[in-house]
Amino acid sequence: MTRQAVSSYKQGLLETAQTLRQQIRAGEFTGSTSGLAPGLIQGNIVILPSDWAQDFLYFCQLNPVSCPLIAVSRPGEPLLPELGDGIDIRSDVPEYNLFIEGELTQTLTDISDLWNDQMVTFVLGCSFSFEEALQRAGLAVRNIDLGRNVSMFETSMPTTPSARFHGNTVVTMRPFSPADAIRAIQVTTRLPKAHGAPVHIGRPDLIGIDDLQAPHFGDSVPVHDDEIPVFWACGVTPQVAIRNAKPPVCITHVPGKMLVTDRLNDELAVL
Template identity: 65%
Template sequence: MERPIAFMQRDAALAEARNLRTKIRRGEFQDATSGYASGLAQGNVVILPKNWADDFLLFCQKNPIACPLLAVSLPGQPLLDALGDDIDIRSDVPEYRVFRHGEFTKETQDISDLWRADMVTFVLGCSFSFEDALMRAGLSLRNIESQSNVSMYKTNIPANPSQHFSGNLVVSMRPFTPADAIRAIQITSRLPKSHGAPIHFGNPEMIGISDISSPDFGDPVTIKDDEIPVFWACGVTPQLAIANARPPIAITHAPGKMLVTDISTEQLSIL
């Protein structure tokens, strides 16, 4: 008996995700992960010492749109079995950023030498997870068409602070025609674990973005005359909060270079 097409597509996505993580672990892939393993959730990563973890957990709980929690590890546990087969958070992200006392110090492809027994990993939902749903609805995504990283910007919208973590939201941007923007809002509103519906569309200056052609993270993309920019909350937001909180060490993913999981986007959706 032949397997349904949906199962075959999921099998193919799982194989792609596991192959991609193998390449990342070997140092053979260091690019942005948008467009890979369609239908599977990708995650932002934040790693902190245990004595900072509870306060960051509170920050996530107070900002569920920007920081939708997918998983939290036990202290010192680098394997994330709940998110996929043989995921090792020390090596399975294309590029990591290391912060010391809030200051960005370096990017690296492996953090095994930095790993400690008190480290807690947070994996947060990512907007890359909803891109497959948008494309299946017939919407075009400029960052995938141009094979570039998504455009991300700092805003003037404050996050809800915890005791130590605070800062403004970061957003990702994708341009659409007005009709397609409405459809994108409808689709992503059913995916709260992937940041849900946009938090703004139209005039970027209203949220503190003075030059839409110069993103703070990622790559610029063309916005056509008949299109408007649409902005989603972004999981790079914690990196600004880390700069303000100044923990002795913090490790994150590099913007756009995510942890690719085995969890289907449908598992995280609201029907």
């Protein structure tokens, strides 16, 4: 009987992730997962009835920068073994948004009571994966340094629609000096499954953002006078498309409160 060897480095990360997921499952942790379990992939979550899943799958394929698919479950299957040992999507996200006919009606910390054999789970890559890569490259990620959720904005940049799913792209914003912004582009280019390179830089007015200090999701993060804002596509983009598509039921994570997996960020890197 053989098994794949796991490095002691990875073993330590897995224990961190499993402990965190146990706390989340027990309802003891309901906060933002930014900066937690660094080194491991975190995921945006979208759960839809199977008769809406096909259209949403096309939506992800048409918008791979905002919706980089890293896993899709079979209908009714709550486990995601390819992302981590024992992950149960019904309980292992810190907080969920429940959308009924496109309206956000409730937040919950466990969705077992809503689960049925038609539910399909989509897991999309998340910018928290590249935040760890930015920090390893010596760059300061201000939202982490300030202990805040990242700033998110609904832009004027349209997604490519799929049937009823349509809407504008949501982006995250991180401020950097111009030299660090260039480095951040290089570092995140390696990680297309975590939204990859930025989609915009320097000119929020050109993508419909009037006030950088008034994010539509998450927390405000200061931009210093000698910095430029850098914008990455965000896995909250589907929540806008769901608002527009109005499926009878849809469950997502609450922005910033992600699924923590057992897989390494480096497994997402193309170089």
